Amino acid sequence: MKHSSQNIRIFGAKEVFVCDEDFQILQNGGIAFEEGKDTILCVDTFENLCVQFPDAKTHFSPQGILLPALINPHIHFEFGGHIARFNYGDFGAWLDSLMEHRDSILGDLKDIIQEGINEQILCGVGSVGAISSYGDDKEILAQSPLRVVYFNEAIGSNPASVDFLYQNFLQRFEDSRKLKSSTFIPAIALHSPYSLHSIMAKHLIALATKECAPLSAHFLESHYEREWLETSSGYFRGFFQRLASLKDPTSFYTPLSFLEMLSPLSDKSPILLTHCLHTSLKELAQIAQLNATIVMCPRSNRLLSNRYFDIKSSLTHHIPVAIGTDGKSSNFNVNLLDELRFALFAYPQMDLLELAKMLILGVTSRAAKALGLQNGTLQTGKNVDFALFDFPESLNQSPLSFILHAKKPQILYVNAKCVYGSR
Template identity: 40%
Template sequence: MYLVGADFLLLCDDSFSIIEKGGIYFDDNEIIAVDKYEKLESLRIREKKYYENCVITPSFANLHTHLEFSKNNGKLHYGNFGKWLDSVIVNRDSLMDSTLEEAMQREITKMLKSGISCIGAISSYGYDVEVLANSPLRVLFFNEVIGSKEEAVPFLEQSLNARIKECAQYQSKRFFPAIAIHSPYSVHETLLNKALEIAKVEELPLSVHFLESKEEREWLDNGSGYFKDFFKRFFNSDMTPFFSIESFLDKLEGLNPYFVHTLFANDNELERIKKLNGKIISCPRSNRLLNNALLPLSKMYNNGFDVIFATDGLSSNDSLSLLDELKMALYAYSEYDVEYLAQKLLLGVTNYAFKDNKIGLKAGILKQGYVPDFAVFKLECKEQIALNLILNSKEALALYIGGIKVEHE
């Protein structure tokens, strides 16, 4: 048994409880008790460690990131979604060369240093499967489904089956196969049906980019605008939308999906997402760079959503640090009291990220029976703890995953 403590524990339960001079008593599998450090010291202990002038939180989950774009360092166009997507198509091959694995490993190390223990990896090509499976991270590995040309559907179905089979070889208590639908505008209906059938039969987590841009909204509503020209230029096709927004949502019944972005969803669509038991993931820096917009947070909270926060990939961000992401959001949403917002943001990368998850992972709260995944941050100030953690932390002082302190260069 092990005991780790600090001046403050942020339990990240629904009421955002804080224990001063608290401790976590745990073994390799689960947290046995959370209480005052002094009280826990009387138990049988193999090793103990107390971090002075520090705060401990559940380690963070970055549930939406594209690790395969880890080589991007300024090649892509920002400020307009259409121009950005064009630049991705043009530069994609140069971002996936032989040095990609080294770049991905570098970004994994940075995420670990920032207190992240779990990621949702949106994998378009499967280049990241081995490096992630061999990392200390817990991974929801979302095999992304994309393809709009009917003649390519049989090949894409075979590819998806092969990728799911490959993922099964790595499946463990830390690596969980999953499926991502790229978006309603980019997946042929036959291919979508196949992917959703696999998700249902295998009971896999499902993620989808949804209403990220005005361009997507115009295409799905009217079959016009940027995407009409996009399909003509890049695919030589006079494409029409495969779905309306409503018919697409109907197909997701019973799958409890993660909806990523949802910047331009209206109240009726949010109500439908709620009935689907959907969860909303927001990537504020990505949304600012691509769409000059932010998720209307008050609207989400008023509709009963516990918003999850993530970084997206380096294709639309400058770092994969959730500390950086939360700091940006803290400044951006000026309608909220700063300490209240800081607490909601931390819950959005801990508690909310794991609530009612399909993989059965009890994480995101410092609580008996939950996995011993937690991060330690230096903190001199004893007031407005959540706020000061986000404002002043650049990296975690220590990170424990499965009760083991993660060592990284």
Template identity: 25%
Template structure:
């Protein structure tokens, strides 16, 4: 068995303190055999690959829409959620399957180069099935449904059932039904969903993404109500936010993990309520997408002060110009330089692994195979990601560089 001993100026194990001049002995199959610390006066020791940078576990992407990778560069910043939804609804084109598959293959290569070892993926179709049957990642697949009234709910549920059959026929066991968002899932569809959500260990929900969503969920008025009734000419039977919170409280009592995506407009009071009724819920940040759609960032310092578990995701090319988690971290680092770099690394590693239930990932522990990333760049050790790059040294299956 071949072994490499790799060290750097910092080792972020996520099992304890950051180790200055820390390193790992890692087997060819990616297993961590030892964690060690070098002397600061003599870090470049024979038999040890020493790097000027930071070693971390592999990144965990807690929110993707891989099947939408063909949308790269199609949309323009909308200025609001309603404007973005109108862009999506106006795009009525048939995409050739070869185009979809090529875009997916390219997107998966980006995830590998970015040091991602696992991801939680939203889908409305089964285009990712061939990739997930043979991937080098750990993944969770959510078959997402939305429908604002009974007619739409019936159609959405039938379509989702066919998609789920494709996943199960392919032997993809970590695939679960999930609601899209509070503003897009009507009462009838919640009724269809609930038995499945009660059986599944985890769900994903786009949650409190914009002020327009908050207004609609609280009072049934505003730009989103106008979109439904006057633009789309659609009847709606959407539950108010207290009904949605009752659903989350019920699932919280059952111990379900919940990925609450975006949370840009999440108030402190609602944040505290979520924490109380859904102890296994985590907020998944998608900063590039938030800036693209509405030009706002979530209040991450408040989330940290409130003790909310945080993870991070890339969303899709429909609303983000990048599928790199390092780019997402760079945005947060730029907007909130007061947040320690060690916290950002935790969000991208252990935070995502804990939120998704990837028990063997997110931490550099002896006996685990969590992947190994090297972060390098000017200013990195002073806490800046402005010039940072990531070099994956190992993934779930072994050495990569």
């Protein structure tokens, strides 16, 4: 059936990464959509689309790759105001340095957050899972071109402060709800089981269940965390004695009991568990039962914990894995393409081309599922979020070569709007 509408746009390229689970690559393919309407009308060969929509405005990249706009499912925008103030190589040393310099890098954040937004756009990212500790980034992110799942983060383990901190969280959550739109989605983050009182965690899980809101948590990022959760000893015991003035601090959970608390969300809301570096087989089985996604941040994990997430363990338990950059407090930039390149070299035991496909899915379809978004794949009915990367020549082993050589998109669309490049 032919359409005469002149509002149809068709974008095509030598290769289209559909980013479905089979990693279908459509040769000389393209997508069609109506200007201003955030729904893909059709995905087909570029030639067929031009026949179906003869009056459409068209653009074809003869040596390009068209794929869904990339998704960074775990990024902290607020801690970007430093170059080298933190200590790396040990999680405890890093956390101590973060606490020491925290106030000095949380001044005027407007330029810092805008810089982080621009860095996402310039590497082809259209959607982010933004972890916000203080709420100072919400207006800038809500007004940005990005599609944002905005995780209001809760932290606080001192029983005397739980009521105050919970009320503060509720106010931040309500403030973010006032900004809710098709591209700004309020969500909830539990900082981690070592840093959040169980009473508060239960309140927030109940709220996420009621609101069907995505929920994120850092989980077992360091061996210190496992030691604390299992024995209430080690680095974190001293940490809480020093900073919270607790004489006899104890953990509120075991790793399994924390995961079990999340069970009401398993069939209601997306669950993201970030890092998971020290998970046992039993805990991975529980994560699988939760239908959760694990978000790995390879560069951050190397700098803070000297460890990478065991991807093969996730495959055994059929747990989807997404890839994020974390924030600049534990990274040297928040460029998601750089993160993918680094990850290629972090897993030498894996087949290189298959790993490349897995990594691309981890910043497209699997990241979209993790955040509860309707993008991440180029399919009819999905959101019009896509990136077109142009190359000086056609790419051999294109998924692998894309990661190695992609720098910035020629064109980036989010919410059916061109946010970078020519229209």
